[in-house]
Amino acid sequence: MIQPTTFAEISGNKSEKTKQFSKILRHAHIPYQKVVDMHMWQLCHLAMVVPIADAYYEADCPERAGKDWKIMKKTAKKLKRNFSFLRKQAGRLSPCKMNIFRFLPLPIMTIMLAVTFESSFGDKFMYQHARKAPNEMRELHKQFYAYMKKLKEARYEIL
Template identity: 35%
Template sequence: MKPSDKKILIIGAGVIGSIYAVNLSNAGYSVTMLARSRRLTELEEKGLTFYNNKTQSLDRTHVEIINKLYDNDIYDYVFVTVRYEQIEDTLLGIKNNCSLNVVTMVNNPFGYDKWGEIVGKEKIIPAFPGAGGKIENGVLYYKLTSRIIQPTTFGELSGEKSTRITELYKILKSAGFPVSICNNMDSWQKSHLAMVIPMANAIYFDGGNNYSTAKNLQAIRNMSLSLKENFNFLKSVGVIITPTKLSIFRVCPTCFLSFLLKFIYKTKFAETLISNHANNAKYEMELLSNDFEELAKEKCISLKYLYPRVHEFT
């Protein structure tokens, strides 16, 4: 397979979409980005500009920029990299497109039935990115996460290792992404939300960023308690915690977990992969928190620490 033989469309030109566009384009794939509004103008004027961590200088990669997708525009893979509140409208906008593989790189607490009803369940490849960063003055600054921390993860709804999943694995790996195939993406995404919601809420509780949160002992303790509660909830309703290493949040003593989180929040890693997104996607995280709470209520479980307040812990 020659990279140039594969056509890839990325819907959503924010941080995540731009990261995947840069690496895939630099690996030789034919990449098109569907962009809107200010980001569309920015890309048309400046191109996809990024900070090259290897050369420590600004660089630019070639991608085609479009603002409309036609039904007969065929791509081998369509990556949807929008926010949670945008996903259904985005899928409605492409439901008649004839491309067969739609990679949804979006948080999801409720499963994929509704998305499948819109574009066809057979098209959906649930996925989640392993990267983070920011866009400043039209320049993308980013970092990929290691395979140990969080690789780009995806899989079939059925859990089978299909031909297209194997091909997608090779494509992403050849573009430099740490990758992992998961046979239960529904459990993976629920587990991921159980983790990231408290991590974002701790920053909102503090009112600052990861560095100030690291100094806020109440915010750190709130986060630890919420993490333990969320993962205990998932286990109690039969959700397989995926990957299994996330079980550490359930079994780890609160005092040690708080110590570990305090250390992590002092790092550039936390700034790039936690704080930047949390502070730029507050509405998305609020919706996800609400829906995760709704998921618990459906099982008659109340999550006491999902929205912690200081008086609850004093």
């Protein structure tokens, strides 16, 4: 399993609707998780997938992006920056395991990214999607970083 189906109520509360949906997924043997803050979960998802897709688009040979140490290091820095920023803005990440991107030393994260990019997992779940959806990923890149800029500006207006 790569990632369970993730959902939440806008309010963050449990509802009859989420209970019913959980029951349907459980009955169908589909892995799922309910989260409290779907907005933060989606931001964290973008904080991860946008730099990964960017790495493929920046590489001279996208299918071998994992062999380009300069791009892997740049990707590791982007991941660290994205998650540190979101944590600072919101106080927490969702799921909590995304904090690993904040704490892993840059050289270790760079190696882990290179290995993942060059793996069959990387090919199937990262490269193929980036290759098939470049317009979508570029739009997500644009919107995600514009949103982060807006958050940063709003924070300074308050101070």
